[in-house]
Amino acid sequence: MTDINALLLPRGSAKGACPVEGVSEDALSALTGRLGTRQRAWLNAHGFDTAAGNHIVLPGPDGSIDRVLLGMGSGDAQPDPFKAGALCSALPPGAYTIDEVDVDHHLAALGWLLEAYRFSRYKEHKSVEAKLVTPEGVEREHVLNVARAVYLTRDLINTPASDMGPGELEDAVRSLARGHHARVEVTSGADLEENFPMIHAVGRASSGEPRLIDMTWGAGKAPKVTLVGKGVCFDTGGLDIKPSAGMLLMKKDMGGAANVLGLASMIMGAGLPVRLRVLIPAVENAISGNAFRPGDILTSRKGLSVEIGNTDAEGRLVLADALDLADEEEPDLLIDMATLTGAARVALGPDIAPVFTADDALAQSLARHSACERDPLWRLPLWDGYKTMLDSKVADTNNVGGAGFAGSITAALFLNRFVTRARSYVHFDIYGWTPSDKPARPRGGEAQGIRALFAHIREVFPPS
Ligand code: BES
Ligand code: MN
Numbered sequence: 001m002t003d004i005n006a007l008l009l010p011r012g013s014a015k016g017a018c019p020v021e022g023v024s025e026d027a028l029s030a031l032t033g034r035l036g037t038r039q040r041a042w043l044n045a046h047g048f049d050t051a052a053g054n055h056i057v058l059p060g061p062d063g064s065i066d067r068v069l070l071g072m073g074s075g076d077a078q079p080d081p082f083k084a085g086a087l088c089s090a091l092p093p094g095a096y097t098i099d100e101v102d103v104d105h106h107l108a109a110l111g112w113l114l115e116a117y118r119f120s121r122y123k124e125h126k127s128v129e130a131k132l133v134t135p136e137g138v139e140r141e142h143v144l145n146v147a148r149a150v151y152l153t154r155d156l157i158n159t160p161a162s163d164m165g166p167g168e169l170e171d172a173v174r175s176l177a178r179g180h181h182a183r184v185e186v187t188s189g190a191d192l193e194e195n196f197p198m199i200h201a202v203g204r205a206s207s208g209e210p211r212l213i214d215m216t217w218g219a220g221k222a223p224k225v226t227l228v229g230k231g232v233c234f235d236t237g238g239l240d241i242k243p244s245a246g247m248l249l250m251k252k253d254m255g256g257a258a259n260v261l262g263l264a265s266m267i268m269g270a271g272l273p274v275r276l277r278v279l280i281p282a283v284e285n286a287i288s289g290n291a292f293r294p295g296d297i298l299t300s301r302k303g304l305s306v307e308i309g310n311t312d313a314e315g316r317l318v319l320a321d322a323l324d325l326a327d328e329e330e331p332d333l334l335i336d337m338a339t340l341t342g343a344a345r346v347a348l349g350p351d352i353a354p355v356f357t358a359d360d361a362l363a364q365s366l367a368r369h370s371a372c373e374r375d376p377l378w379r380l381p382l383w384d385g386y387k388t389m390l391d392s393k394v395a396d397t398n399n400v401g402g403a404g405f406a407g408s409i410t411a412a413l414f415l416n417r418f419v420t421r422a423r424s425y426v427h428f429d430i431y432g433w434t435p436s437d438k439p440a441r442p443r444g445g446e447a448q449g450i451r452a453l454f455a456h457i458r459e460v461f462p463p464s
C-alpha cells in the first residue's frame, strides 16, 4: 500500500534533498556549458533530449546522485505538471525537490502522489520510494486531502463486484462516515420497494440486496450541498444483456458513487462549512427470473410512469428515485455523477467528462476550475428539442431515446425530469476509468471532475 503521507515530506525536510531541474530545449546549451566535463559527457552519452517529461539522473563526483534534469519541451507550450509528478515512478529512492522546476507546483506535487498509486488488494506491487519535499507555497494538507480522496475513488472502482457489491459499498460509506462523524441511513427490503420502486426494480434480481445509502454531515443550518452517485456495482445489462466485451469493465459502473464519495471525503476533510448529503442507490443490474423486463412500466418515486425500452439503461432509473429524494429539501447545489452512457465516451473519449447544467454561472465556474486543476470537463447542452425522443405511448416517459441519437443528452434530459426544486443542478456523465497508463493516471479506476468540483465548492463555501 502506498503511504501518501510518507511520500510528501514536510517543507522542513528540504535540506539535502536532490534537486530536480527543468530544462527546455532553448536552455539546454546554456546548461551544458555550466556542467563539468564528466556530467557533460554523461549527458551526451545518454543522448538526453528535452522533450517534455524526459529525465536523466546526473551523477556527482563521488558517484552519488547530484541532480535530476527534467525535459520541459520546446517553445512556449505549457508544461504539464503531471509529467513532473510522474517522475516519481522513474526515480531511485530518496528525497527530491521540484522548487526549481517551472510548473504549477501544487499540481506537480499532487501528480507525484497520484502517479504513485498502486491497487494492491490482490497483488503486491513495488511501492514508489522517491519522496517529494512539499514545494514552497504548496499547502501539504490540501494536497494530501485531495490525493487521499482520489485513492479512495480508485480503490472503490478497482475492487471487483465479487468484493464490491451493494453491501460492501454500504460498508465503504459507513467507514468513510465513521472517520468524519457523519450519519448513515440505509433503506432496503420492503421499505425500498415501497418508497424507491425503481431502485428496487433494477436491483431485485441480485442476491446482493438493492439499497439506498443516505449519508449526512455538517451543521443542519449550513448551505445544502447534495451529491448523488450511480452505484451499479455490476451492470450485466439485465435481460437486454451486454455482449462480453461491453460487460468486461462493468465493475466500474459504481464509478459515480466512488467519485461522489471521493468528493465527500475532500469536503469533510477540509471541513467546508456546508451541510453535505450523499445519496447512493446501490444495486447490481443482474439477470434472474425476477429481473425487470423490457416493456415493463415502473412507477417512480415521483409518481411518473416509466416504460422500460431497455433494461441496460438502468442507471437513470436508480438515479431518478434518488434525485427525487434529494430534490425534496431544495438543496443549494445538487450534483449527480454517473457512468451513465457509452455515448458520452463516443462523443468525448475516456478522459473528458460531459457536464450538463442549466445554470450558466455554475458551468462557467466549473470550466474555469477544470482548466486550473487539469481535470477535463466539457459542457454539453440540455437540448429541449430532443425531449420528445423519450416519449412513450403508454407511460409518462420511456427510459431510452428512440434512434440511438444523442444518447448522453437524452439520458441527461431524463434525469432532469426528476429535479425541479434544487437551486442549482449539475449532472456528470463520467467514464471513471483510465484505459492505459498516463502521467499521474495509472490504468484503472479514475476520479473525474471531483477536483474541479472541490475547487468550485471551496471557492463558494471557503473554510473559515
Ligand atoms: N453503464 C452503462 C454505460 C456505460 C457503458 C458507461 C460503457 C461506460 C462505458 C449504462 O448503464 C448503459 O448500459 N447505457 C446504455 C444505454 C442505452 C441502452 C440507451 C448505453 O450507453 O449503451
Ligand atoms: Mn446499463
Ligand code: ZN
Pocket (backbone or CB within 6 Å): 232, 235, 253, 312, 314, 315, 339, 340
Ligand atoms: Zn450502467
